Amino acid sequence: MARLNMVKALNLALLQEMERDDDIVIIGEDVGVDGGVFRVTEDLHRKFGGKRVIDSPLAEAGIIGTAVGMALYGLKPVCEIQFSGFAFQCFHQIENHAARYRTRTQGRLTVPMVIRMPFGGGARALEHHSESEEQFYAHIPGLKMVIPSGPRNGRALLVSALRDPDPVIFFEHKALYHAAKDEVPEESETMPLGRAVVDREGRDLTVIGWGGMMRVAREAADTLHAEDGISVELIDLLTIAPLDAQTLIASAQKTGRILIVHEAPKSFGPGAEVVASIMEGAFLSLEAPIRRVTAYDVPFPGFAREKANVPDAARVVAVARETLAY
Amino acid sequence: MPRTRVEPRFQIDYLSILDSDGILDDALDPDIPPDLLQRMYRAMLLGRRLDERMVRLQRQGRIGTFAPIKGQEAAQIGSVATLTPRDWMVPSFRETAAMLWRGWPIEKMLMFFAGYLEGGSPAPGQRDLPITIPVATQLPHAVGLAYAAQYRDDDAVVMAYFGDGATSEGDFHEAANFAGVWHVPVVFVCQNNQWAISVPFKKQTHARTIAQKALAYGFPGIQVDGNDLLAVYAVTKEAVDRARNGDGPTLIECVTYRLGVHTTADDPTKYRSEDEVKAWEKKDPLTRLVPYLERKGLRTSGVEEELDAEIAAAVERFEAAPAPDPLMVFDHVYAERPPHLDRERSEMMERLAEVTPGRGDDGTDTTSLPMRGQRMTRR
Ligand SMILES: Cc1ncc(C[n+]2csc(CCOP(=O)(O)OP(=O)(O)O)c2C)c(N)n1
Ligand SMILES: [Mg+2]
Numbered sequence: 001m002a003r004l005n006m007v008k009a010l011n012l013a014l015l016q017e018m019e020r021d022d023d024i025v026i027i028g029e030d031v032g033v034d035g036g037v038f039r040v041t042e043d044l045h046r047k048f049g050g051k052r053v054i055d056s057p058l059a060e061a062g063i064i065g066t067a068v069g070m071a072l073y074g075l076k077p078v079c080e081i082q083f084s085g086f087a088f089q090c091f092h093q094i095e096n097h098a099a100r101y102r103t104r105t106q107g108r109l110t111v112p113m114v115i116r117m118p119f120g121g122g123a124r125a126l127e128h129h130s131e132s133e134e135q136f137y138a139h140i141p142g143l144k145m146v147i148p149s150g151p152r153n154g155r156a157l158l159v160s161a162l163r164d165p166d167p168v169i170f171f172e173h174k175a176l177y178h179a180a181k182d183e184v185p186e187e188s189e190t191m192p193l194g195r196a197v198v199d200r201e202g203r204d205l206t207v208i209g210w211g212g213m214m215r216v217a218r219e220a221a222d223t224l225h226a227e228d229g230i231s232v233e234l235i236d237l238l239t240i241a242p243l244d245a246q247t248l249i250a251s252a253q254k255t256g257r258i259l260i261v262h263e264a265p266k267s268f269g270p271g272a273e274v275v276a277s278i279m280e281g282a283f284l285s286l287e288a289p290i291r292r293v294t295a296y297d298v299p300f301p302g303f304a305r306e307k308a309n310v311p312d313a314a315r316v317v318a319v320a321r322e323t324l325a326y
Numbered sequence: 327m328p329r330t331r332v333e334p335r336f337q338i339d340y341l342s343i344l345d346s347d348g349i350l351d352d353a354l355d356p357d358i359p360p361d362l363l364q365r366m367y368r369a370m371l372l373g374r375r376l377d378e379r380m381v382r383l384q385r386q387g388r389i390g391t392f393a394p395i396k397g398q399e400a401a402q403i404g405s406v407a408t409l410t411p412r413d414w415m416v417p418s419f420r421e422t423a424a425m426l427w428r429g430w431p432i433e434k435m436l437m438f439f440a441g442y443l444e445g446g447s448p449a450p451g452q453r454d455l456p457i458t459i460p461v462a463t464q465l466p467h468a469v470g471l472a473y474a475a476q477y478r479d480d481d482a483v484v485m486a487y488f489g490d491g492a493t494s495e496g497d498f499h500e501a502a503n504f505a506g507v508w509h510v511p512v513v514f515v516c517q518n519n520q521w522a523i524s525v526p527f528k529k530q531t532h533a534r535t536i537a538q539k540a541l542a543y544g545f546p547g548i549q550v551d552g553n554d555l556l557a558v559y560a561v562t563k564e565a566v567d568r569a570r571n572g573d574g575p576t577l578i579e580c581v582t583y584r585l586g587v588h589t590t591a592d593d594p595t596k597y598r599s600e601d602e603v604k605a606w607e608k609k610d611p612l613t614r615l616v617p618y619l620e621r622k623g624l625r626t627s628g629v630e631e632e633l634d635a636e637i638a639a640a641v642e643r644f645e646a647a648p649a650p651d652p653l654m655v656f657d658h659v660y661a662e663r664p665p666h667l668d669r670e671r672s673e674m675m676e677r678l679a680e681v682t683p684g685r686g687d688d689g690t691d692t693t694s695l696p697m698r699g700q701r702m703t704r705r
Contacts, residue, residue, distance in 0.1 A: 033597045034524030057494035057530050058461055058522050086460055089495065124390050124441065128459050267666065296670045301655035303390060303441030308652030308674065315677065 003181040009151035010040050010116075010172065013158040014078065016188050018048055021076060024162065027054040027063055028080030028116075037082055038118055038177055060089035064115065068097050071111040076162065084119035084171065085128030091136070098167040099142035114161045114168050120212045120263055121295075121310050122175035124303045129174075131300050132211075132264040137169040138241035138273070144193055145240040147171040149214040152182035153238060156191040164193060173212035196244040198251065202233030205320055206251040208274060209261040210237040213311065217261050220316035230324060240270055248274060249281035256287035257323050261311050266294040288326035293319050338537045340581075341561050342551040346609040348617045356560040364624050366407050366555060370399035370612055372633050373423025376432060377586070379637050380422075380439070384590045388645070389439040393420040397553070397585030400611030401517045402487075403427060404558025405578070408566045409485055414453045414475075416468040416486040418461070420517070424487065428454050432640035433647070442650060453482070462492035465501035465514070472510035472575075483569045484512045485562075491522025493536050499543075502577065506543035511569035513562065514540075514577040517552060519584040524597035540577035552580025553611040556618075583609070652678060 004012065018024045026032075026041055032055035035042035045053040056063050060081055067077035081087045087094070094115065102110045121130040138145045146161055146168055148154035154172070161168040199214065200221060209217040214236050221232035233251050237244070252258055258278055260271040271292040278290060293311045301309050343354045358366070377396050383389045395402065402424040409415060415428050422435060429452060438445025438457060446456035458464035468486035475482040492498050493516060505512050516536050520527050533539065540547030550561045558580055565576035583606040587594055594603075619625040656663060656671040663671070 029522075030524045032524075035596070037523070037591070055525050055529055058491035058525065059494040059496065061496055062494070089460065089463075089497075126390065126439075126441070126459055266670075296655060296674070297667060298655045298659050298670075302443040302445075304650045305652050305655050306441070308678070309655055318677070 001183050001185055004151050004155075004184045005178050005181050006148070006151045006154050006172065007039055007042075007177045009155040009182065009184050010158055011042055011044075012184065013155045013162070013188075014041065014044060015047070017159060017162045018044065018052065020188075021162075023074065023076045024078060025052050025054065025070065025075055026078045026080070027056050027067055029056060029058055029063070029082050031055060031080050036080060038172075038174070040116070040172070041080065060086055061093055064090035064093035064098065067113050068093060068101070068111050071113045072101065072109050077113045078162065079113065079115045081115060081117040083129050084117040084133050085131050087115075087117055087133070094137070094143070094167075094169075095140050099140045102166070103142060110165060111167050112165050114158070114170055116170045116172060118174045118177070119171045120173040120175060121303075121306050122212060124306070125174070126303070127300050130303060130306060132262065132295070134171055134240050135264055135268070135270040138243075138270055142166070143241065144168045145171070146193060146238065147173070147211040147240060148176075148238065149173075149211055149236050150176065150180060150182055152184050152189075153191055153197075153236075155184055156189040157193070157238060159188055160190040160193050163190065168193070171211065175212045176215075179215070191238070194239045194242045194244055196235050196237045196239070196247040198247070199234040199236040200232065202231040202255065204231045204255060205257045205259065205324060206233045206235060206255045207259050207261060207316065207320070208235045208237060208248065210240065211263070213261045213263055216311055216313050216316060219313035220320060223313060223317050224320055228321070228324070230320070232320075237274075243273060243277055245277040245281055248278050252278045252282035253285040256285050257326075258286070258290040259316065259320055259323055260290065260292045260294075261316055262292070262294050263310055264295060265297045266292055267297045269294060288323045291319050291323050336538060336541050338535050338547065338549055340549040340551070341557045342554055343556040343560060344554050344614055344618055345551070346553065346614055348614045350556075350618065354556075354560065356556055356563065358556070358559060360622065360624055362407065363619070363622070364626070366403050366559075367615055367619060367624075368629055368633070369403045369407075369423060369427050370555070370615070371629060372426060372636070373399045373402065374612060375630070375633050376422065376426070376637055379641065380436070381586075381590065383436070383641070384439075389436055390441055391589045391591045392439040393589045394586040395420055395422050397583045397606065397611070398517050398519060399423050400555040400558055400615075401515070401552035401580035401582045404555045405485065405513075405515045405562040405580070407559060408563045409483065411453065412480070412482050413566075414455070414468070414471050414482060414484040416455045416464050416471070416484060417457055418464060418488050418492065419457050419459050420489065421457075421487050425454070425457075428452070430454070432637060433644040436641065436644040437647065440644075462488055462495035462497040462501075464488070465492070465497055466504065468512050468514075469501045469505045469508070469510060472505070472512040472569075473508055476508075476510055481570050482511070483566050484510075485515055485566070486512060487515050487517065489522060490516065490518040490520065490527050490530055490536060491525065492516070493539060494530055502540065502543040502575075505575040506545050509574040511572070512575045513565045513569055514575065515562065516577065516579045517582055518579050519582050521584055521588070521598065523588045523592065526598075535579060537577060537579040540575075545575045545577070547577040547579065549579045549581060552582030553609050553614075555611060555615055582611075585610075
């Protein structure tokens with residue numbers, strides 16, 4: 001056991017899996033000598049050399065495209081896109097190829113690979129360094145879309161992603177990198193992909209979140225408990241796609257009231273799919289309309305106005321009270 | 327059929343006029359008019375001193391992360407000074423000196439780096455695009471602008487800036503190819519500062535030069551000592567004139583060096599040696615210019631003090647700017663605000679009305695930062 005922040009915990013996952021599996025190679029901008037701009041690949045270049053930890057030229061399509069080739073050959077590439085805002089430069093490689101090779105060749109050729117990207121706001125960073133784009137990937141059949149909410153589940157989910165036979169998009173929330181430390185066991189742990197967890201049991205209202213929004217959701221749950229005596233059930237989605245509808249439906253049947261918190265804009269965002277899945281499975285249990293607390297439907301407004309745009313606990317509490325009073 | 331050579335072996339010129347020891351090749355001196363030369367020197371110095379001031383502002387948390395220009399002043403001013411206000415300037419994210427030359431007020435630049443979108447808004451009629459952060463993505467825009475200028479029979483030229491790292495992106499190659507095929511009046515100015523964050527030039531491309539990439543797209547490429555104001559000016563002027571005369575695009579590779587950090591979130595000691603930096607400090611673009619100006623009797627005293635006062639006044643205006651109105655996030659999303667944004671705007675308005683007004687409660691973020699080297703920004 002060691003107390004690690006998320007950067008160190010993810011680094012541990014990469015280190016241990018690379019020791020275990022020689023086919024794992026890391027490729028990305030500044031992932032080698034520099035150890036990644038957030039230091040998630042720190043020291044791996046020194047330990048494994050430039051052949052396994054590749055400082056690529058500055059080209060996202062090149063990173064993902066060559067990684068698809070490596071994966072087709074049997075290697076297990078772990079790509080780092082420096083910020084999720086720059087993954088549109090390789091979106092065609094992800095959608096056209098990484099997601100489709102299995103189907104296209106009817107299972108003959110597959111591309112098991114992990115694409116890691118820092119995402120999300122709260123880092124007081126400029127445009128393209130603060131957005132949340134999970135819905136783009138969650139919408140693509142053939143991809144898995146994973147977002148941890150802390151060091152321990154981050155490490156375990158990354159290990160699972162590395163051992164998964166399919167391409168996994170792995171989002172790391174920037175505001176979580178140094179936010180909190182968890183006790184992380186020395187021995188490798190996994191967590192199943194495609195499974196949400198009940199972060200906190202409750203009776204009156206279910207709040208569903210993921211990534212950096214789990215902190216907001218927990219704070220809101222504490223306030224609702226302290227000020228209103230409300231028992232909130234918190235669900236941490238962990239995998240956005242494929243969605244664990246069962247866990248969500250079970251919670252909806254229990255509490256009858258649902259609130260979803262996400263950082264991406266609302267319209268056509270990831271919350272819509274969560275709403276639909278619950279409606280389909282637990283319609284008769286619902287006591288109130290399902291509500292979403294999200295960023296507004298505006299392009300990133302500059303970090304000086306970011307806080308007004310991204311959900312905070314006060315907003316969650318206010319909407320929760322409306323849901324409870326419905 | 328024998329194997330025949332369809333293209334002669336190419337060569338790439340490298341131009342240097344005033345070298346790092348201050349030695350001048352008289353025959354090549356572009357004889358920049360004295361007042362222009364003085365303005366250019368002043369602009370380089372302004373770039374350098376604002377850079378230093380911005381590093382301090384960032385450390386104090388008054389602006390966010392930004393990309394310093396130290397070492398690249400000649401590459402920027404030598405090139406941008408060849409444009410007229412009717413020409414277009416398309417920057418990347420490290421062109422502070424060039425942007426100031428084009429008339430961006432210092433306080434607007436500071437607003438940008440303090441996280442205000444207002445900082446990206448050009449003045450009415452100003453023929454500049456704002457800072458572009460995704461590397462190389464601005465380059466096709468430059469080619470499109472140049473096409474449109476040609477379409478309208480304007481004699482405007484477009485100058486686009488980017489780094490060595492940018493030449494690895496597809497957008498660079500697509501822009502260059504379109505520019506060649508369309509034969510449009512665009513000048514590509516690459517500041518090869520030897521590094522793309524931690525990745526050295528030799529890992530970026532296996533080619534000897536960036537200039538030679540132009541040849542594959544059918545237009546000229548030339549390398550220039552990017553720390554030599556005179557050489558950058560001479561080469562760029564030629565390219566701008568050619569573009570204006572309908573003779574198509576040029577790629578200019580300014581061989582320079584980033585003397586400072588990549589951005590204020592970067593730690594260069596992780597990837598490059600002190601010796602390398604020291605060697606390049608000897609080639610500082612400003613140092614070699616001083617004796618040249620003195621020989622011409624163009625060195626005036628008190629410039630530093632004037633520039634510092636100009637910067638101080640701009641910082642004051644920046645700090646005096648009113649607290650941000652968060653409701654502005656709903657402006658300028660569309661020409662006309664659609665109903666769902668009206669609803670969201672009302673919701674935010676109600677929500678903010680409940681919060682006690684005052685700084686820190688006005689919707690601005692005052693929490694600290696997780697990103698390395700970044701500091702909190704509070705105005
Ligand atoms: C498409 C894209 N990928 C990655 C980044 C992150 N990034 C910002 S600057 C930079 C290096 C740029 O190097 P270069 O083009 O040489 O310009 P320089 O920073 O040296 O001026 C990187 C990788 C980005 N901004 N955009
Ligand atoms: Mg560079």
